[in-house]
Amino acid sequence: MNTAIIKYNAGNIRSVLFALDRLGVQGTVTDDPEEIRSADKVIFPGVGEASTAMAYLRERGLDKLITSLEQPVLGICLGMQLLCKHSEENDTDCLGIFDVQVKRFQSPVENLLKIPQIGWNNVANLHSTIFEHVPENSYMYFVHSYYAALSPDTVAMANYVINYSAALQKDNFYAVQFHPEKSAEAGQHVLESFLKL
Amino acid sequence: MLTKRIIPCLDIKDGRTVKGVNFENIRDAGDPIELGALYAQQGADELVFLDITATNERRKTLSELVTRIARHVNIPFTVGGGISAVEDVYVLLQSGADKISVNTSAFKRPELVDELAREFGSQCIVLAIDTRFEGDDWYVYLNGGRVKTETKAYDWAKEAVNRGAGEILLTSMNNDGTKQGFALDITGRLSQNLNVPVIASGGAGTMEHFTDVFGQAQADAALAASIFHYKEIEIPTLKQYLYGKGVNIRF
Incomplete structure (x- = not known):
């Protein structure tokens, strides 16, 4: 099996590579369109800022490439947000696979809600093949200031003062807000199920 | 709901885990990767590795060690110790x-926090503060607790957050090594x-100290660190206890 990890100006790629390695899968980090298009699975990771990341993707034509992919694609964290329609982070138009708005967490009272959310939160209402081996309310590791709102494509929900999408799925596109590569066993199950699709 | 996190800290010197009691008297507590993976398996929520090696070789040794940790550990981890430049963090x-965590270097040149936050995002910038209560307030100490400053811990923490620090790692020198509980007032x-x-x-x-904090x-x-390294408290037992006390934690 051939797993491509999209290389762009966002961090965290090494961690994804190591997580795959722990599952006995060798990933290829690449921004080569042919290599990405011909992969069996594509992972679109990311930690970073939305507008900078989108600008980079557009410059290299990776935006059109990603939206045209037909094999299973997994967006992680910023990767998930970039697959949405629009992000409040520097008012950025994103890839639009999911018709979902990405908004910033707002603390209802000053300092009540710490932003970014950093840490382990439970995921509920799981209904996607990638959660096949993940028990309801398992904990996943999240690091983010922006969130994807709930939508018909929501396949997992989390709560940080409000309910939001912990995961989205539409056709061959899967996306998770948490970091499966850093979420201990629960996260490994998500990656494993994705790789088996 | 977001859970409270239990974080074992591993002090690293020349690639081995050590623990200073009151910042002195270092003892060997084993292989950092073995220990880190064990803690992850036991349910630790994160790990912190603080490198206290002082040789010229340290940079290369540390990045190699970090790669080995990342390969074996499936939970998030922070690395600190002697980081003073954007390139180190990169x-x-x-x-x-x-x-990554920064301490003395950020205090000496606060712009470092802005630069790191801009370059890598606040979410990966931890500001570590060593503090001691003296007279009327908690003051910042530098160089592993050896150098006193006239700055109050609260003021420095607030400034660093404004500059882009994403988390504060607050160590009370009055409490460190005493096993008498965390410094509840300044932490709060x-x-x-x-x-x-x-x-x-x-x-x-x-375990009660964790409920309190x-x-x-x-x-x-x-x-x-030491309570975990020397198995005085094991993480699964601690988590079970906290769960029983109504603390929101991860199993």
Whole structure:
């Protein structure tokens, strides 16, 4: 099996590579369109800022490439947000696979809600093949200031003062807000199920 | 719901885990990767590795160590110790660290926090503060607790958060190594007045100390070293206990 990890100006790629390695899968980090298009699975990771990341993707034509992919694609964290329609982070138009708005967490009272959310939160209402081996309310590791709102494509929900999408799925596109590569066993199950699709 | 985090801290010297008691008298506590993977398996929520090696070789040794940790550990980890430049951070994050912590170098040149936050995002910048209560307030200490400053811990923490620090790792030197409990007052003051997570460190001796720091002081995470290294408290037992006390934690 051939797993491509999209290389762009966002961090965290090494961690994804190591997580795959722990599952006995060798990933290829690449921004080569042919290599990405011909992969069996594509992972679109990311930690970073939305507008900078989108600008980079557009410059290299990776935006059109990603939206045209037909094999299973997994967006992680910023990767998930970039697959949405629009992000409040520097008012950025994103890839639009999911018709979902990405908004910033707002603390209802000053300092009540710490932003970014950093840490382990439970995921509920799981209904996607990638959660096949993940028990309801398992904990996943999240690091983010922006969130994807709930939508018909929501396949997992989390709560940080409000309910939001912990995961989205539409056709061959899967996306998770948490970091499966850093979420201990629960996260490994998500990656494993994705790789088996 | 977001859980409180239990964070074992591994002090690293020349690639081995050590623990200073009151910042002195270092003892060997084993292989950092073996220990880190064991803690992850036992349910630790995160790990912190603090490099206290002082040789010229340290940079290369540290990035190699970070790569080995990232390969074996499936939970997030922070790396700190002697980081003073954007390039250092770039190398460590590229090697697989999730966050880095800065201490003395950031105090001496606060713009470093802005630069790091701009370059890598606040979420991976942890500001570590060593503090001691003296007379009327808690003051910042530098160089592993050897150099006193006239700056109050609260003021420095607030400034660093404004500059882009994403988390505060607060070590009370009065409490560190005593096993008499965390410094609840200063931890609480920071946690309740800053809009970033506060990791309490120094003084953990019993499981009740963790209940206190999460409850009374509202810390977001608690860090400890020797009680875990010497198996005085095991993480699964601690988590079970906290769960029983109504603390929101991860199993």
